[in-house]
Amino acid sequence: MQSQREYVLRTVEERGVRFIQLWFTDVLGIPKSFSITPADLDNALEEGMTFDGSSIDGFSRIQESDVIARPDPTTFQILPFHIGSDSMVARVFCDISNLDGTPFSGCPRHVLRRQLEKAHEQGFSFFAAPEIEYFYFAEPDPTGKPRPLDNGSYFELTVADLATDLRKKTVLTLEDMGIPVEYAQHEDAPSQHEIDLRYTDALTMADTIMTVRLVVKEVAQERGVHATFMPKPLENVQGSGMHTHFSLFKGEKNVFYDGDDERGLSLTAKQFIAGLLEHAREITAVTNQWVNSYKRLVAGYEAPVLISWAYNNRSALVRIPKVMGGSSDSTRLEYRAPDPACNPYLAFAVVLAAGLRGIEKGYELPPEAASNLFLMSDEDLAAAGIRALPHTLDEAIGVMEKSELVAEALGEHVFEWFIRNKRSEWEQYTTTITPYELARYLPTL
């Protein structure tokens, strides 16, 4: 710990860093930050910085509202945007604690850390690799009607394309920050792009996702473009998901792999998937937390709707990707529900909780969904015992509220606040008169 602090302090001095941004995340996954100068850094590393938490979503409590941001020196990183200028900026992620030093229960990093510790007690380390989709729109003003930058489609090679430039710059910036990118590509919809990250442990990945969102937006903004992770910004084309690949290791061994199984999938993996399927409805409010999230989760746009799993069938909620070259290390599952506007700390925490529950209780994996589920009738689905994900935020919150698993994973503080906040979001939405209603009803009714 001492040498980590020393490292941060020396680097700030040697590289001429002028500001250090302390980053943390509110309960809804919105990045928060305040800046300190190098003069305050030593003290911040030693004792943390006290601030009033009542203005942060999900942090407020009735009696005391002061909390402490404690920089995690392992996450110290110089931001590449200002390199070479005379005001270099670095960031460091913070854990939030109470004044007495105990972890603050509203801190999303803490929620995930607690779940990871639980997995760790059983010898497991949990890895995540997300595929982050997002849109570029021409107007930097998010209140205007979104206008795509291009009309390209999947894997399309276009000439002198601004969006391609932006994506390239984004990838280079990420690599400079030590975030290796597996693929970057044009997605199906106009102006939709995807960045796939190489796996890391789940806590680092949640931090990384926060960084990626910022870098994507920052790079776009420099060119007057608006980047958005909104789950479904355009009608009639697919929305943005954050399909995430998960695996579980014990030491150097991938415990999702079993060479004796016909498809290389271990019993542990099957139980984990069974847990994820069993509790999928309960965790959806967390993995898909906005009213708009549910406009993505509809049939016909490659988004999952039905709770099922399959080898390499992209209509399933959980997909087991084919492992290249039979490498046991990369055996994994892909959970296709989350969208890139979720809080990654909380989303990873509930996914892990559901999977671990499956392992603990020895859940049995239902049969693989072989055919394209979208083509099955409701009767056939019911007969096969296949349930659907919640259709609206309202439904999702209703299911989550009854979930002992989610309450335990998030902790009482976050659980209660989240439900209250989401209920009020739903309330606002249902009392809004939408353009759809005006266009449809005003002339005729």
Next chain:
Amino acid sequence: MEPLLCYPQPLNLALQKAIDNAGYPFVAVSGADEAARTEPEEGWIGAVVSAVEDPEAAFALCRALRKKESPVSPVLLIIDANQLASLELKEDLFDDFALLQTMPDEIEARLSHLFFRTGRGKTADIIAYGPLALNLETYQAVCAGRPLDLTFMEYELLRFLAAHPGKVFTREVLLSRVWGYEYFGGARTVDVHVRRLRAKLGEEHAHLIDTVRSVGYRFGRARWSA
């Protein structure tokens, strides 16, 4: 770091290898004249003189080194086992001696012991390998003249690897030597950090860290293949 003066030129291969593996830069010379001509501005950091090939010339060199205005010290004398008797009355010409048949590790241990007393020698301040340099005093790393902005653990991993070029380490060993405790990530954390380091080193220098299939990682090459 200034080089060690070595004699004779060419140096016995086993000896050369031992000094090299111990991490000391050196210049081999064929006599006192050449030693004076090639002496660096800061002076020789010390000398390793082999008396195996030509004892007379070797001792002459030792004498010359001692007679200098600022005598070269330490001087490690290398002899053959049957030359032990010839050391008599020459004790002032060297600080320590080792037998040629000696293990390379012993040469390294004797050198670091000698340098410990003089306070010079292989200071651990800079690790340099090819385009890469790490300043251990300031925690800064530079690759091809470009500063690398590393996180603490990336820096620690790179420092450990670069301090042992050519050596293959398993993930478990790296985890215990660099992290020292078990992090959530377990051994896979090493892979993650190696990838991040390669990304920061840039495409051109990413190969500095080799993946040794189904074993682990190796930084650079030893000048002597094992």
